[in-house]
Amino acid sequence: MASPTDLSVIIPTLNEAEVLPRLLAGLRCAPPEVIVADGGSSDGTADLARRWGATVVATAPGRARQMNAGAAAARGQWLWFLHADTEVPPDWAAQLHRALADPRVVGGAFATRIAAPGLRYHVLDAWGWWRTRLQRSFYGDQGIFVRRDVFERLEGFADLPACEDLEFSERLCRAGRVVLLPGPLRTSARRWQQRGWRRTVMEHIRLAVRYARDGPRSMPPYPALAPGSAVHLVVMAKAPIPGRVKTRLSPPLTPEQAAELAGALLRDTVAAARRLPDVQVVVAVEPAEAVPVVRGLVPSVELVPQAVGDLGARLTAVAAARFAAGASAVLVVGSDHPTLPAAVVAQAVTWLREGRDEMVIGPAEDGGYYLLGMTRPHPEVFDEISWSTPDVLRATLDRAAALGLPVRRLPSWYDVDTPDDLARLQRALSHHPEAAPTTARWLRLVQNAVY
Structure with a gap:
């Protein structure tokens, strides 16, 4: 390596403002x-990278896509791919210089060390060292480097939801001589600490078995790749504004009472969602300017405005935004299902965590659906749907079938849209008020208004 200008460092990021400065320093x-190939960070990662002098390339989220986009923008003859939570050793330049001076070398990686004390992490370090030598393949946190012409000949990273680093390194090892440098690169322990050591190790093992058994194209999204919770549960909510929400309940309710009911339903729906383990709850508000109103009802959750357009456009936009924020799966629910059994939503989350490219749907009794989940963005599912009609569910299932997208169905449930729905909800809560305590209390106050 003649000079640093021969080397381009490519860092895929998604909300990495907290850890990125250590690597850049x-x-x-x-x-x-x-x-810095940024996949749509919302925490200022891109601006921070620019202040440190990095070139920022904005791209769609997905580690393989981001790294390929960064490589396309790079000028160096050698490409070095680093994770944002990596710490490089002081002599990284000397180690690379010695390795890349050998014309036979087409690429390689570094030994790693998890930046946390304890025997369990030392065991992982030792296993990583032996795994690399036995399998002749590298993980992304090992800082894979490759000669540009070889990278282009190999056509970059395959667009896989997980293990794109392993698959690429296998092809790299077949392309010529590769080296493992002593490093060590220190990699953050946050994934193990956030999700639990045992759980994260088991995820690694399951992925490794599936990769070995079924091949790289079978891989599901890897939940631990994204900071925070992997499944984002989005409650689609209309702001409780009199005359603009639950209008089919007036009469018997007044517009003000209908708005109060909508607020109570939302609070109970969000409370039920927050009881699900390892799920990030988000409330998407319509209209956008009413976010402050809803914040007063559910102050402890993330609120985002819904996009402008019909329901299909809004669902497409909110799903894209959550995937860009790091979700490995997005689950959208309505805001008026406070008595929906928790086991039903938990089943949807369980299916989504399996990572299959499929859709989970909860049919509503009125011909729509109360829940919809995906592990990949599929905006075409929402095309050519006549919203607010009894044909919404059928048309959506037809769209999924036309796209070859498998569907898993949950039990049917009801919306609270009509006086009959409200009476049904009141009867349910008279026996089990604990299912939706805010709504139950409100109904007791206005019970004479429901016939």
Whole structure:
């Protein structure tokens, strides 16, 4: 390697503002070209990277897509792919210089060490060292480097939801001589700490078995790749504004009472969602300017405005935004199902965590659906749907079938849209008020208004 200008460092990011400065600071001892391929961060990662002098490439989320986009923008003859939560050793430049001076070398990676004390992490370090030598393949946190012409000949990283690093490194090892440098690169322990050591190790093992048995194209999204919870549960909510919400309940309710009921239903729906383990709850508000109104009802959850357009456009936009925010699956529910059994939603979450490219749907009795989940964005599912009609469910299932998208169905449930729905809800809560306590209390106050 003649000079740092021969090397381009490519860092895929998604909401990495907290950890990225440590990596960028470590690279400054022999500054190469640094390209941050950002997948739509909402925490200021891109602006922070620019302040550190990096070139920022905005791209769709997905680690393989981001790394390929960064490589396309790079000028160096060598490409070095680093995770944002990596710490490089002080002599990284010297180690690379010695390795890349050999014309026979087409690429390689570094030994790693998890940045946390304890025997369990030392065991993982030792296993990583032996695994690399036995399997002749690298993980992304090992800092894979490759000669540009070889990278282009191999056509970059395959667009896989997980293990794109392993699949690429296997092809790299067949392309010529590869080296394992001593490093070590220190990789963050946050994935193990956030999700639990045992659980994360078991996820690694399941993925490794599936990869070995079924091949790279079978891989599901890997939940631990994204910071925070993997499944984002989005409650689609109309702001409780009199005359604009639950209008089919007036009469018997007044517009003000209908708005109060909508607020109570929302609070109970959000409370039930928050009881699900390892799920990030988000409330998407319509209209957008009413976010402050809804914040007063559910102050402890993330609120986002819904996009402008019909329900299909709004569902497409909110799903895209949550996938860009790091979700491995997005589950959308309505805001007026406070008595929906928790086991039903938990089943949807369980199916989505399996990572299959399929849709989970909860049919509503009025011909629509109360729940919809996906592990990949599929905006075409919402095309050519006549919304607010009894044909919504059938048309959506037809669209999924036309796209070859498998569907798993949950039990049917009801919306609270009509006086009959409201009477049904009141009867249910008279026996089990604990299912939706805010709504039950409100109904007791206005019970004479329901016939």
